Amino acid sequence: MGAGEEFEPRIVAFLCNWCTYTGADLAGVSRLQYPPNVRPIRVMCSGSVDPMYILKALLDGADGVLVGGCHPGDCHYVNGNYKARRRLGVLGAILDEFGIDSRRVWFRFISASEGALFAQTVRDMTAALKAMGPNPARALWLA
Amino acid sequence: MKDLLIASGQDGREKALSRFLAKLLDVGAVDALVVPVEAAPGVITHVLAKDPRLVEEAARPLAPVMPSSAATLVSEVVRKRPSGRVAALLRPCEARALVELVKLKQAAPENVVAIGMDCAGTYDPVAYRQAAGNVDGLEFREACRVCQNPAPLEDGLPGITLGLIGLDDSEGIVMSVHERLDPAVAAVMEELGLASGEGAGRKRREAVQALVQERQEACDAFLKGARRGAATAEGPDPAAPGVSGVPGVPGIGAFARELAACTGCHNCRVACPVCYCRECVFDTDTFEHETGQFLRWAGRKGALKMPSETMLYHLTRMNHMSLSCVGCGQCEQACPAHLPIFRLFAMASRRTQELFGYVPGRSLDDELPFTTFREQELEPR
Numbered sequence: 001m002g003a004g005e006e007f008e009p010r011i012v013a014f015l016c017n018w019c020t021y022t023g024a025d026l027a028g029v030s031r032l033q034y035p036p037n038v039r040p041i042r043v044m045c046s047g048s049v050d051p052m053y054i055l056k057a058l059l060d061g062a063d064g065v066l067v068g069g070c071h072p073g074d075c076h077y078v079n080g081n082y083k084a085r086r087r088l089g090v091l092g093a094i095l096d097e098f099g100i101d102s103r104r105v106w107f108r109f110i111s112a113s114e115g116a117l118f119a120q121t122v123r124d125m126t127a128a129l130k131a132m133g134p135n136p137a138r139a140l141w142l143a
Numbered sequence: 144m145k146d147l148l149i150a151s152g153q154d155g156r157e158k159a160l161s162r163f164l165a166k167l168l169d170v171g172a173v174d175a176l177v178v179p180v181e182a183a184p185g186v187i188t189h190v191l192a193k194d195p196r197l198v199e200e201a202a203r204p205l206a207p208v209m210p211s212s213a214a215t216l217v218s219e220v221v222r223k224r225p226s227g228r229v230a231a232l233l234r235p236c237e238a239r240a241l242v243e244l245v246k247l248k249q250a251a252p253e254n255v256v257a258i259g260m261d262c263a264g265t266y267d268p269v270a271y272r273q274a275a276g277n278v279d280g281l282e283f284r285e286a287c288r289v290c291q292n293p294a295p296l297e298d299g300l301p302g303i304t305l306g307l308i309g310l311d312d313s314e315g316i317v318m319s320v321h322e323r324l325d326p327a328v329a330a331v332m333e334e335l336g337l338a339s340g341e342g343a344g345r346k347r348r349e350a351v352q353a354l355v356q357e358r359q360e361a362c363d364a365f366l367k368g369a370r371r372g373a374a375t376a377e378g379p380d381p382a383a384p385g386v387s388g389v390p391g392v393p394g395i396g397a398f399a400r401e402l403a404a405c406t407g408c409h410n411c412r413v414a415c416p417v418c419y420c421r422e423c424v425f426d427t428d429t430f431e432h433e434t435g436q437f438l439r440w441a442g443r444k445g446a447l448k449m450p451s452e453t454m455l456y457h458l459t460r461m462n463h464m465s466l467s468c469v470g471c472g473q474c475e476q477a478c479p480a481h482l483p484i485f486r487l488f489a490m491a492s493r494r495t496q497e498l499f500g501y502v503p504g505r506s507l508d509d510e511l512p513f514t515t516f517r518e519q520e521l522e523p524r
Contacts, residue, residue: 051462059454059455060443072524079516089521089522099398140444143455
């Protein structure tokens with residue numbers, strides 16, 4: 001990031017195959033505009049996202065991590081999204097305790113038909129991360 | 144639960160307890176017993192004992208060290224449904240860890256008789272060995288000094304409780320049989336003809352209460368100072384990570400510095416009684432990378448700490464296991480680099496256990512938080 005250049009946050013997004021990934025796809029085919037700061041990774045279920053992968057992204061310098069899953073009751077695997085919510089609750093508590101702001105990690109329920117919500121979520125998250133500034137772990141080679 | 148008394152003989156209460164434990168084997172109340180023995184002066188290890196004479200002669204049930212958590216050892220013996228009844232002498236933290244292991248399906252509880260004992264604290268086994276068992280001038284481990292559970296919890300695994308706190312060597316040991324203990328075993332206990340320990344029981348309960356209060360204060364003070372410990376870790380900050388964004392919390396760089404001496408031996412994971420995976424993800428090829436990948440990582444930040452993934456390893460272990468952390472401090476005791484792992488885990492587990500009001504090891508009826516969920520909780524909804 002050179003002088004005068006605006007900080008562009010990098011967001012790693014773990015998107016559930018059945019809902020949010022398809023929602024992101026819909027945003028694309030609907031030609032909705034949203035910031036290109038997000039790097040999507042398709043996963044089978046938000047419940048399959050081990051906190052380790054989110055930590056890896058954050059420690060390697062991602063400015064934010066978005067986890068997208070189905071709405072309650074819609075999980076293809078019955079309750080993976082509820083379990084993800086608990087795991088992410090624990091992750092957030094630990095991140096805050098050890099000096100990474102848990103507001104860098106977003107968990108959102110976005111269905112396959114909510115392309116507009118996906119686009120808006122990325123807009124909101126990009127703006128929030130711009131306001132927060134770069135992830136302090138970005139330059140931390142000890143991590 | 145009725146208080147009975149294991150009276151001290153002329154050779155003190157530890158010998159009296161050894162005789163009591165030997166008797167349990169002798170009369171067939173249990174088929175085997177996990178108990179500490181002294182192999183050489185100050186050298187304590189556990190054995191799975193069958194021979195009552197061996198227990199009477201070599202057992203050191205009150206040796207104030209915990210070379211490994213007996214929960215791990217019992218789990219090894221009873222992982223498959225045991226054919227015999229296995230008793231184990233368990234400190235409160237070991238008993239709580241065993242409850243967690245049962246919930247994690249790493250131990251079959253049906254034929255386990257838990258002999259829970261009071262524990263005011265243990266010493267570092269290496270220091271204890273070097274002093275040949277002379278504890279003068281030794282200090283309890285940090286985990287023990289802030290332990291809020293010096294007495295066994297009531298709703299753990301069924302068995303018996305041995306009360307020691309507040310009673311001196313000549314006053315003996317208060318013994319009580321859990322109501323949920325297999326009646327066949329309980330009947331044998333009745334037949335041992337122990338005298339009533341009502342007076343000693345009362346004295347012990349008062350002493351336990353006072354100690355718990357003292358420890359709660361020590362623990363509060365410890366956790367309050369825990370973050371300061373990280374903030375004042377010495378050394379220049381190569382990456383100047385700045386503030387964390389969370390008031391009062393030093394940045395992630397402070398914790399990275401604290402853990403920088405980690406050699407990646409993973410002893411903390413081996414010693415941890417509740418870290419149960421047969422194959423840990425950190426031992427898999429998930430972490431075997433091409434040379435180019437390493438060079439890219441090093442290039443991105445200017446350097447890559449080696450051994451790598453230090454922070455990822457510790458933070459991941461906290462995510463996976465802090466809900467079941469019983470605060471035994473075996474992780475720190477096993478650390479060759481003497482890193483403050485107990486303190487860091489205590490900081491994490493306080494937060495994560497608070498999140499679900501979960502008390503690890505309290506009861507088999509409390510569900511593991513990661514195996515269940517509520518419709519309305521946390522965010523988003």
